[in-house]
Amino acid sequence: GTKRGILERLDDGEVIVGDGGFVWALEKRGYVKVGEWTPEACIENPEAVRQLHREFLRAGADTMQSFSFYASDDRLGKGENEADSKFTRINKAACNLAKEVATEGDCITIGGLTQTPTYLSGAGKKATQEQFRKQAEVLVNNNMDVLLCEYFERLEEIEWAIEVCKTFGKPIAATMCIGPDGDLMNNSTGDCAVRMVKAGADIIGINCKFDPFVCLEGMRKMKAGLDAAGLRAHLMVQPLAFLTPDANKHGYTDLPEFPFALEPRLVTRWDMHRFAREAYEMGIRYIGGCCGCEPYHIRAVAEELAKERGKLPKGSEKHDMWGQGLRMHTKTWVRARADRRYWEELRPSSGRPLSASMSKPDE
Ligand SMILES: [Zn+2]
Secondary structure: OOOOOHHHHHHOOOOEEOOOOHHHHHHHOOOOOOOOOOOOHHHHOHHHHHHHHHHHHHOOOOEEEOOOOOOOHHHHOOOOOHHHOHHHHHHHHHHHHHHHHHOOOOOEEEEEEOOOHHHHOOOOHHHHHHHHHHHHHHHHHOOOOEEEEEEEOOHHHHHHHHHHHHOOOOOEEEEEOOEOOEOOOOOOHHHHHHHHHHHOOOEEEEEOOOOHHHHHHHHHHHHHHHHHHOOOOEEEEEOOOEOOOOOOOOHHHHOOOOOOOOHHHEOOHHHHHHHHHHHHHOOOOEEOOOOOOOHHHHHHHHHHOHHHHOOOOOOHHHHOHHHHHHHHOOOHHHHOOOOHHHHHHOOOOOOOOOOOOOOOOOO
């Protein structure tokens, strides 16, 4: 219809606010199986997936990303016949849920695909690309506006995925789950950016595995890599909502608290405000979240950039931007916290006197 496409919006300098992490949010709510992290909830509990989409929309998201993480055929397994396989049913349902809620706003739909067991098994390029082709086909047949290759640890595999996506004629976004120290095959973060663009991605960047500020360190390296190569691309970042200054190049998975005790590391909405501002100033225009990011984290991004976007998210009038509603509080010292600077300058306590601030990553 008349909806403006993602590249049109980015070319015009608009900010795109992404959504948050479905796998983590829905695992905590009891809809995703730990360890598998696959999106069966799309067919088992569609109401839970739909509601999370709605909450991200209300928080200001401009995109609805299909909940199709790890939903490649080699990971999900086949049903009795191809037409009705679990793989097809889950991906189709994921697209329909994203589309349904996208029409309730002015959202772009994004069909996501990720790294595969086939690649890791060493089966080679042809077999791996066959997995990507199958999944991209379902996402495109179900009318996703954009294809997103996300959460890739190895440059070679995401290049193969981008090549396949390229054959479908949709805008392509590509984000690797790497930090400033490069991928797991010893490619530098800057080289990863260059090669994703050369493979055909329109929007590139980083998602998951590292906190907002470590991701921005990585994005700085990506930008420098592109500049040095004389290449241009739109930039995108979707970090964890957990602080990981102590992570090694494998990110949060090597932290001893992964995955069931990361809560003391949770970023606050104020951290997200600072992240959104720094990302914007760096020239990144697609700013969202990954694991741990709940709708209120996304709302913080949308509110921080409200002036640039010319709008506030729907939930803002309820929670009262910058805590202004606290002026109603009965205690004077709590009323005094109705102030942006108070929250920006606060160093929140963890409430855990025996905890260290940093861990030593396992290997
Ligand atoms: Zn994630």
